[in-house]
Amino acid sequence: xxxVHVQDDLRRVLDEDGRVIKGAQxxxxxxxxxxxxxxxxxxxxxxxxxxxxxxxxGRLGFYMKSIGEEASHFAVYPLRKTDWVFPxxxxxxxxxxxxxxxxxxxxxxxxxxxxxxKGRQMPVxxxxxxxxxxxxxxxxxxxxxxAVGTGMAMSISKTDGVALTFFGEGTSSTGEFHVxxxxxxxxxxxxxxxxxxxxxAISVPMEKQTAAKTFASKAVGYGMxxxxxxxxxxxxxxxxxxxxxxxARAGDGPTMIEALTYRREGHSSSDDPSVYRxxxxxxxxxxxDPLNRLRGYLKHKGLYSPEHEKERAAQYNEExxxxxxxxxxAGLPPLESxxxxxxxxxxWPLREQREYLLAxxxxxxxxxx
Amino acid sequence: MPxxxxxxxxxxxxxxxxxxxxxxxxxxxxxxxxxxxFRATSGLYDEFGPERVIDTPxxxxxxxxTAIGMALYGIRPVPEIQFADFIxxxxxxxxxxxxxxxxxxxxxxxxxxxxxxxYGGGIRGGHYHSQSPEAMFIHTAGLKVVVPSxxxxxxxLLLSCLRQNDPVLFMxxxxxxxxxxxxxxxxxxxxxxxxxxxxxxxxQVTLIAYGAMVPIAExxxxxxxxxxxxxxxxxxxxLSPFDIDTLLVSAKKTGRVVIVHEAARTCGFGAExxxxxxxxxxxxxxxxxxxxxxxxxxxPYSLEHEYMPNADRVLAAVxxxxxW
Numbered sequence: 001x002x003x004v005h006v007q008d009d010l011r012r013v014l015d016e017d018g019r020v021i022k023g024a025q026x027x028x029x030x031x032x033x034x035x036x037x038x039x040x041x042x043x044x045x046x047x048x049x050x051x052x053x054x055x056x057x058g059r060l061g062f063y064m065k066s067i068g069e070e071a072s073h074f075a076v077y078p079l080r081k082t083d084w085v086f087p088x089x090x091x092x093x094x095x096x097x098x099x100x101x102x103x104x105x106x107x108x109x110x111x112x113x114x115x116x117x118k119g120r121q122m123p124v125x126x127x128x129x130x131x132x133x134x135x136x137x138x139x140x141x142x143x144x145x146x147a148v149g150t151g152m153a154m155s156i157s158k159t160d161g162v163a164l165t166f167f168g169e170g171t172s173s174t175g176e177f178h179v180x181x182x183x184x185x186x187x188x189x190x191x192x193x194x195x196x197x198x199x200x201a202i203s204v205p206m207e208k209q210t211a212a213k214t215f216a217s218k219a220v221g222y223g224m225x226x227x228x229x230x231x232x233x234x235x236x237x238x239x240x241x242x243x244x245x246x247x248a249r250a251g252d253g254p255t256m257i258e259a260l261t262y263r264r265e266g267h268s269s270s271d272d273p274s275v276y277r278x279x280x281x282x283x284x285x286x287x288x289d290p291l292n293r294l295r296g297y298l299k300h301k302g303l304y305s306p307e308h309e310k311e312r313a314a315q316y317n318e319e320x321x322x323x324x325x326x327x328x329x330a331g332l333p334p335l336e337s338x339x340x341x342x343x344x345x346x347x348w349p350l351r352e353q354r355e356y357l358l359a360x361x362x363x364x365x366x367x368x369x
Numbered sequence: 370m371p372x373x374x375x376x377x378x379x380x381x382x383x384x385x386x387x388x389x390x391x392x393x394x395x396x397x398x399x400x401x402x403x404x405x406x407f408r409a410t411s412g413l414y415d416e417f418g419p420e421r422v423i424d425t426p427x428x429x430x431x432x433x434x435t436a437i438g439m440a441l442y443g444i445r446p447v448p449e450i451q452f453a454d455f456i457x458x459x460x461x462x463x464x465x466x467x468x469x470x471x472x473x474x475x476x477x478x479x480x481x482x483x484x485x486x487x488y489g490g491g492i493r494g495g496h497y498h499s500q501s502p503e504a505m506f507i508h509t510a511g512l513k514v515v516v517p518s519x520x521x522x523x524x525x526l527l528l529s530c531l532r533q534n535d536p537v538l539f540m541x542x543x544x545x546x547x548x549x550x551x552x553x554x555x556x557x558x559x560x561x562x563x564x565x566x567x568x569x570x571x572x573q574v575t576l577i578a579y580g581a582m583v584p585i586a587e588x589x590x591x592x593x594x595x596x597x598x599x600x601x602x603x604x605x606x607x608l609s610p611f612d613i614d615t616l617l618v619s620a621k622k623t624g625r626v627v628i629v630h631e632a633a634r635t636c637g638f639g640a641e642x643x644x645x646x647x648x649x650x651x652x653x654x655x656x657x658x659x660x661x662x663x664x665x666x667x668x669p670y671s672l673e674h675e676y677m678p679n680a681d682r683v684l685a686a687v688x689x690x691x692x693w
Contacts, residue, residue, distance in 0.1 A: 084441075084442070086438075115475070116475055116477065117473065117474055117475035117477070118475035118476070120472055120473050120474070120475055121473050125473070127473070127474040127475065127477050127478065128477070129474065129477035129478055134441060134474075134478065135470060135473050135474035135477065135478055137465065137466060137473075139461060139465060142434070142461065142462065142465065142466050144434070145430065145431050145433075145434025145435050145437075145438065145462070146434050146435070146437045146438040146441065146466070147438060148431075148434070148435050148438060149434060149435030149436060149437055149438020149439045149440075149441075149442075149446075150438035150439065150441060150442045151438070152423075152435055152438070152439060153438065153439040153442035153443070153444040154442065155420070156394060156420050156421070156439075156444060157442070157443075157444070163438070175428075175430060175458070176430055176434065176462075179426075179428045179430050179431035179434065180431065180434065182426050182428070182431070183425065183426055183428070183431045183434075183435055186426055187423075340476065341471045341472045341474075341475060341476040342471070342472050342510055342511050343471070343511065343513070343535045344471075344479065344533070344534045344535055347563070347609075347610035348563075348610055348613065349610060
């Protein structure tokens with residue numbers, strides 16, 4: 001058996017003001033990347049704010065914010081273009097980092113003609129094969145064994161690719177978490193498991209998901225290292241992810257990262273945390289805000305300029321406004337598309353049903369969005 | 370031409386395709402050194418090695434989940450579920466994931482996984498080694514369902530499944546795994562999906578069956594012939610999408626239809642077949658379509674011989690439709 005190490009102590013590089021903690025090793029990240037990460041986090045926050053507003057106005061059916069969790073998205077920072085990501089539904093920043101555009105994002109939310117998934121799923125269920133970002137599923141944890149399968153396929157194909165998967169701490173209760181971790185441990189698949197522990201699975205606190213001291217400690221049962229990092233500390237997240245990706249790429253097997261963060265708002269636009277959570281609890285996390293900590297770090301490095309942030313925020317707002325206008329005008333995917341992609345070629349029942357539907361009067365959607 | 374049973378034909382198809390296409394891998398419980406509990410993957414481990422013939426941990430959701438991940442990446446996985454009765458832990462991965470990947474991603478992510486699984490009763494296996502769960506999967510948009518009834522079809526159909534780009538559930542009739550023997554060409558050949566086969570021509574009654582019920586229907590047709598009743602027997606081979614044209618030609622000719630399956634009756638596949646025929650050919654029918662099926666009970670152990678459709682029951686249904 002291979003001895004594996006679980007790091008239960010929270011790994012941190014930055015303090016709450018963005019200063020490097022004494023004695024902490026700082027990962028090597030080019031300055032322009034640090035700036036781009038900051039910009040991408042700013043985009044996520046701007047996007048989340050705008051999308052939730054239009055959801056409240058009735059222009060969007062559903063939305064999920066990630067405010068306060070943005071740093072954890074950058075576990076994908078060490079990945080290459082040839083690596084694969086099996087996302088959950090709250091990692092917007094990783095998509096933008098990989099190259100998913102504001103238009104891509106908003107068109108999917110609207111399920112319109114330009115949606116690259118052809119309006120097949122409700123908002124927030126993106127898919128981008130050109131980025132190796134796999135289609136998101138609502139049932140949690142299903143992506144975990146799939147990521148392992150892709151990792152196994154990378155090994156079989158003799159590539160040095162890495163598959164990374166995101167999930168929440170609630171998902172660690174599922175069978176698929178166990179199954180996926182176990183398969184990865186046994187096969188030494190090049191996989192990085194990123195558990196975004198944001199404290200809450202809709203209304204259920206993390207204490208009700210596990211009796212283990214930490215989520216990272218679960219890794220030991222699968223024969224892989226587990227690392228617990230401050231998920232609001234961008235440098236700690238990237239450092240842990242870099243180590244895990246390097247291990248995977250070198251053929252040394254999988255790693256689980258628990259990124260400790262906090263869901264500051266509701267699970268989704270349909271949620272109301274005031275029913276189940278002490279309203280003071282989120283406030284205590286405001287001072288750990290990941291964007292603010294990165295901003296502080298940039299200031300200490302002399303890289304921050306308030307003008308730049310203002311300009312960027314304004315630019316993103318403009319781009320979002322423009323994308324929303326286009327998305328509104330785009331209209332729905334064509335009726336025939338309902339029957340496409342069930343199979344490579346439509347089977348006779350689908351052809352028959354398509355002819356039937358095309359011959360009917362069009363039905364007006366009862367939904368405005 | 371070599372003579373093979375269904376197991377050997379499946380094995381032959383896998384070996385042939387693994388030789389031709391390096392992307393094909395087999396995975397599942399006991400499929401490696403042991404060659405599978407029914408020996409369908411026998412010898413493949415030695416020939417192709419542990420990277421392409423993978424003994425997985427014991428978890429069906431993991432077998433299908435990892436197979437999905439492989440297929441997304443461009444590998445051609447052929448997972449084995451040891452018994453169809455054990456498929457339910459993987460139900461979500463099959464129904465919600467595998468079958469929906471192409472659709473939900475707007476065509477970005479085809480997911481060609483061919484799941485092989487032995488199904489059906491008559492082997493003294495009780496509830497957990499005898500089930501015929503095909504209807505649940507035929508009801509699943511995005512999945513194809515194929516059931517061979519003999520070695521020749523098993524090889525040709527499996528090769529077809531491995532060379533198309535949709536997920537397939539390939540259900541193997543384990544009761545006749547070894548009992549069904551026949552000539553199987555050593556060379557490469559395919560049988561198109563979606564095409565039924567008229568395995569016996571007849572004039573008065575159409576018998577529709579698949580898998581292990583095909584020999585039962587043929588036996589019934591033989592008994593009927595001894596009573597001067599001419600039955601046509603159709604082997605569906607592909608259940609989804611099934612071959613409506615062949616069924617209609619026969620039903621219109623005979624005017625009488627008996628459907629045989631060993632799965633439970635209510636919402637069984639026979640219901641869909643019967644309705645599809647009624648919708649398109651009711652004016653040709655001389656009497657109600659008969660169904661000879663398993664019962665709406667769990668699959669039993671001691672009384673399985675009573676549960677399973679047999680030739681006498683099929684013959685009784687033939688007489689009932691003639692005498693209606």
